[in-house]
Amino acid sequence: MQNSLETALQNLRNKIDNIDTQLLTLLNERMDVVKQIGELKKSNNALIYRPERERAILNRLALQSQGLLNNAAIDAIFLEIFAVARTIEMPEKVAFLGPEGSFSHQAAESRFGAMSEYMPLSTIKAVFESVDTQRVRFGVVPIENNQEGTVIETVDLLNSSDVKIVAEIPMSIHFSLASHTEHTKEIKKIYSREIAFRQCRKFLNDYFSHAELIHVESTSKAAELAASEPTHAALCSHIAAKIYDLPILFENIEDNAHNTTRFLIISKDFKNAKSGNDKTTVIVDLPDKAGSLAVFLQEFDRFGINLNKIESHPRKNEAKFNYWFYVDFEGHIEDSQVQRILQKYEGQIRCLGSYVKLC
Numbered sequence: 001m002q003n004s005l006e007t008a009l010q011n012l013r014n015k016i017d018n019i020d021t022q023l024l025t026l027l028n029e030r031m032d033v034v035k036q037i038g039e040l041k042k043s044n045n046a047l048i049y050r051p052e053r054e055r056a057i058l059n060r061l062a063l064q065s066q067g068l069l070n071n072a073a074i075d076a077i078f079l080e081i082f083a084v085a086r087t088i089e090m091p092e093k094v095a096f097l098g099p100e101g102s103f104s105h106q107a108a109e110s111r112f113g114a115m116s117e118y119m120p121l122s123t124i125k126a127v128f129e130s131v132d133t134q135r136v137r138f139g140v141v142p143i144e145n146n147q148e149g150t151v152i153e154t155v156d157l158l159n160s161s162d163v164k165i166v167a168e169i170p171m172s173i174h175f176s177l178a179s180h181t182e183h184t185k186e187i188k189k190i191y192s193r194e195i196a197f198r199q200c201r202k203f204l205n206d207y208f209s210h211a212e213l214i215h216v217e218s219t220s221k222a223a224e225l226a227a228s229e230p231t232h233a234a235l236c237s238h239i240a241a242k243i244y245d246l247p248i249l250f251e252n253i254e255d256n257a258h259n260t261t262r263f264l265i266i267s268k269d270f271k272n273a274k275s276g277n278d279k280t281t282v283i284v285d286l287p288d289k290a291g292s293l294a295v296f297l298q299e300f301d302r303f304g305i306n307l308n309k310i311e312s313h314p315r316k317n318e319a320k321f322n323y324w325f326y327v328d329f330e331g332h333i334e335d336s337q338v339q340r341i342l343q344k345y346e347g348q349i350r351c352l353g354s355y356v357k358l359c
Contacts, residue, residue, distance in 0.1 A: 027081070031088050038089030049092070049138065051111075051167040051265075052275035054082050055356045083113020093136040095119040095127045101220035101240030107169045107263040108140040109239070128157045131266050138166065138267050145173070145261045147199060154264070155313060155326050158352055159283050164270045165353030168279070169263040175200050175219075177250040178241040179226055179233035184249070187211050191222035192235035200235055203253040208233075272355050278332040279308065279357040283350045284325040293325070299344065303337035306330040330357060 058078060062071045069077075086092065094112050097104040098120025108118060121127050124141050131139040144150045158165070175196055179187055189212045190204070197204065197213055204213065211233070216222050219236035220243070226234035227244040234246060241248050272278075286292040300307050309328035314321055331338045332354040342349055 030081075031085060034085040034088050041089065049086060049112075049166065049265075049267075050272070052272050052278075052356050054079075055275055055277075055358075057082075079110065080113050083111070084115055086112070087115045092138065093117045093119055094138045094140065095121050095130040095136040096140040097124055097127055097142065098122060099218055099220040101223060101237060101243045102218055103171070103173060103237055103261060104140050104142060104263060105220075106237055106239045107142075107171050107261075110171065111140075111167070111169060111265065112138070124151070124153045125157060128161045128163060128266070131163050131268055132161050134268055138265055139163075140169070140263055140265055143168075143262050143264045145259070147256060147259055148195065150311060152313075155311070156316075158266075158281075158326070159313070159324065163266045163268055165281055165355055166265040166267045166270050166272065167355045168358055169265065170358055171261055171263060173199075173254065173259045173261050174238070174252045175235055175254050176238050176241055176248045177203075177233055177235060177253055178223060178246040178248045180230045180247060181233075182247075182249070184208065185210070186231050187233045189214055189229075189232045190235055191216050191225045191232065192219055193217070193222070196222075196235045199254050199256070199259060202255045203250070204235075207250075270353070272332075272353070274332045274334055274354075275356045277357050278330070278354050280329055280331055280333055280338065280354040281352040282327050282329075283352060284327055284345070285348050286325070287348075288322050296345070299341050300329060303340065305337060305341075 058071075058075055061074050061078065065074060094108055094116050096102070096108040096118060099105075099122075100118075100120050102120070105118070105120065108116075112118075119130065119136055121130060127139040127141050130136045141154050142151045143154050175192075177190075181187060184207060187208065190208060191214050194215050196219055197215070204211075216225065219234070220240045222234035223236045223240040223244040223246050226232045226236075227246050233249070234241070235253075236246075238248060238251070240246075284296065286296060297307070297310075307327065307329045309326070311326045312323040313326060314323055329338075333339070333342070333351050334354075342351070
């Protein structure tokens with residue numbers, strides 16, 4: 001009985017080995033083609049990262065899949081393949097709001113893979129400056145959280161900087177409790193950011209009412225501090241726990257299971273082709289007079305364009321309260337109806353980018 005089981009298992013393992021060999025051969029063939037594409041792009045100074053092309057591939061594969069792989073699994077596998085392919089085509093630097101192990105780092109790796117060259121920077125402004133001066137090709141910054149709202153600094157810098165939005169990355173934010181001790185009652189101090197403590201308040205009250213909560217500048221710093229003391233713990237991302245070799249005791253401890261942050265990939269002078277499912281972001285500066293905003297919004301209703309978001313922001317170089325507007329809507333800048341609005345408001349509207357709509 002035991003021998004027959006071992007024989008059956010070995011036969012299945014042999015099949016897996018053969019399939020893996022075929023996969024490796026095909027992946028190497030794919031990378032050979034990728035390298036040729038990279039040489040063509042390099043000779044024409046073309047961009048390597050094409051999110052609309054990647055999304056089209058993922059959509060096509062999802063429709064073709066006949067097996068056990070669902071859409072999320074296909075995305076996870078092929079996004080990493082895409083990231084490796086970009087590194088082979090032409091290595092490009094990516095800046096993100098650091099430090100290493102931050103959720104921005106996690107978002108960047110989800111699109112550019114583990115092999116890319118990353119630059120963790122201490123402020124959102126530093127990421128924008130690095131992109132604007134072309135010290136890096138891409139930057140990754142948070143734009144909004146569905147629990148805490150808009151990241152005002154990011155919106156202000158989109159208004160004042162000469163960069164474009166390449167893509168958005170909606171990412172579920174999951175917090176982990178990590179520590180070297182296996183016994184919760186032995187944990188005396190827990191490190192994390194104030195916002196992380198707020199978003200995990202119920203869990204902390206239920207399990208760690210005895211522990212001291214210590215605010216630090218980042219969840220990565222929390223993991224670093226907790227790693228040095230057995231009776232301390234960190235409320236952090238799983239990537240931060242991995243970097244500092246800190247065992248995870250609890251996962252997904254946030255109070256709201258739908259806690260999501262939207263990140264943006266920004267670049268200099270970048271333009272996406274139409275994907276058929278696009279979002280466009282613009283900055284609008286309207287005259288301060290009755291009805292100007294209402295008339296502007298009516299244009300979207302007139303052309304059947306769905307508005308996703310509109311926010312007013314004060315003009316900071318003026319003493320009185322006048323406003324400019326940050327607007328997201330469905331469609332691509334090359335769509336005829338979008339063009340008609342842009343032409344009508346020429347000089348008052350600035351496009352920050354059209355990109356694949358994921359949210």
